[in-house]
Amino acid sequence: MKTFNYHSAKDVKEASKLASPNSAFLAGGMTTLPSMKLGLASYKDIIDIKKIKKLSGIKVSAKTVTIGATTKHVEVANSKEIKKVIPSLAALAEGIGDPQVRNRGTIGGSIANNDPAADYPSACIALNAMIITNNRKVIADKFFRGMFETCLKKTEVIEAIEFEIPQKSNYQKLPNPASRYAVVGVYVAKHKSGINVAVTGAKSCVYNDSDISDALKKNFSASAIDNVKVSSSGMNSDIHASADYRANMVKVFAKKAVEAC
Ligand SMILES: Cc1cc2nc3c(=O)[nH]c(=O)nc-3n(C[C@H](O)[C@H](O)[C@H](O)COP(=O)(O)OP(=O)(O)OC[C@H]3O[C@@H](n4cnc5c(N)ncnc54)[C@H](O)[C@@H]3O)c2cc1C
Structure with a gap:
């Protein structure tokens, strides 16, 4: 070093x-x-930045859950308040890595890093998250730009992430058996304003699958996804899974998530 x-x-x-x-x-x-x-x-x-008190903690209001940037995965996983209003978010945190990683890793570090296989970026997209930094608020759709790339400037500090509480939601992933990173992960959230189907692990950056969400808008059931064609074009292909396999897993895990909503 x-x-x-x-x-x-x-x-x-x-x-x-x-x-x-x-x-x-x-x-x-x-x-x-x-x-x-x-x-x-x-x-x-x-x-x-671990000693900055302002950056840590969980606040729940009628419509939102706000999580400080240095809040650890284990704190989100164990939060009774989060389990009550967005249980899928607590479950996502519980599925990250192993106990050592969950006791050190933070939500702010995870989204700043924007690993293509990380879990939290999908929660941000599905739950219409607002990323609050020291000088602006950015909606999740505009925050994640590409592989390990966000819109953050070098001097910008993420202070908190504000998630919209959905009517229903669920996150399902095919975990890498060693690291638990998502080979494919799908976060489905039904809001009053619409449905988001955020996919991680499949491409170079998290994305919202509008074909699946359109099908779910007409009929919010797993069978509605049967006829959706998920193209493997642009999907990752590596030692863990081919692009075609990942495309199939997007459908499989979207259906699982809808069934579990
Ligand atoms: C063995 C292993 C298994 C893992 N498995 C998973 C998994 O299954 N799923 C998953 O999603 N993740 C997984 N991770 C990632 C882990 O959960 C962390 O979220 C991730 O490593 C980054 O968080 P951190 O707090 O450790 O950030 P750090 O390593 O401290 O920082 C990472 C980057 O983020 C920037 N940064 C950190 N905080 C801020 C901030 N507040 N504002 C601006 N920039 C900031 C830093 O400058 C740095 O560039 C795994 C990691 C390991 C080592």
Whole structure:
């Protein structure tokens, strides 16, 4: 590992001020530290944001659930309030990685990293999430840009994620048996305003499958998905699954999610 300067920021303003194109924020460190150890990434400055109290915690209102950026996966998984209003979100967090990862990894780190196989990006799209940073609010559809790419600027700190409480929702994934990352994951959410079918793991970036959501708008049942054609064009193909297999799994896991709603 190369040498770097370690900073523990006292507040968001200081964290943002310390940031540069050669820095990384340290939240759970579950991506940043292994990447540095393996020589895949190196930084001049590591800015620890874990001590900033404002960034952690869960607030539930009548219409929304707001989760602070450094809130750990285990806290979301165990939250009685989240289990009550969006049980699928708590279940998603419970299915991330292993106990070690869930006790260190954070929701802000997960969405900032935007791994194509990560679980939380699908929740953000399905639950019409608003990403709140130190200088703006961005709707999830505009936040995730591509493989490991978001609209975040280098000095921008995610402060919280605000999820809309749906009428019904469910998340189902085919987990990689080693890491638990999604080979394919589908998050279905029915809101008063419409239906979202967010897919992760299948392509280079999370996306909303409008063909499946259109079919579900006419008839919210698993059988409505039978006649939807999911193309394998643009889907990932790797040692875990071919593009054709992933396309089929999108349908299979969308049906499972609707059945479980
Ligand atoms: C073995 C293993 C298995 C895993 N399995 C899964 C899985 O099944 N599903 C899944 O979804 N994920 C999985 N993960 C990912 C993990 O859950 C974390 O969410 C992820 O590693 C990033 O979160 P972190 O808090 O550790 O971020 P860090 O590693 O601390 O940071 C990652 C990146 O995010 C940036 N960042 C962090 N916080 C902020 C912020 N508040 N504002 C702006 N930028 C920020 C940092 O600058 C850095 O670039 C796994 C990881 C490991 C190591």
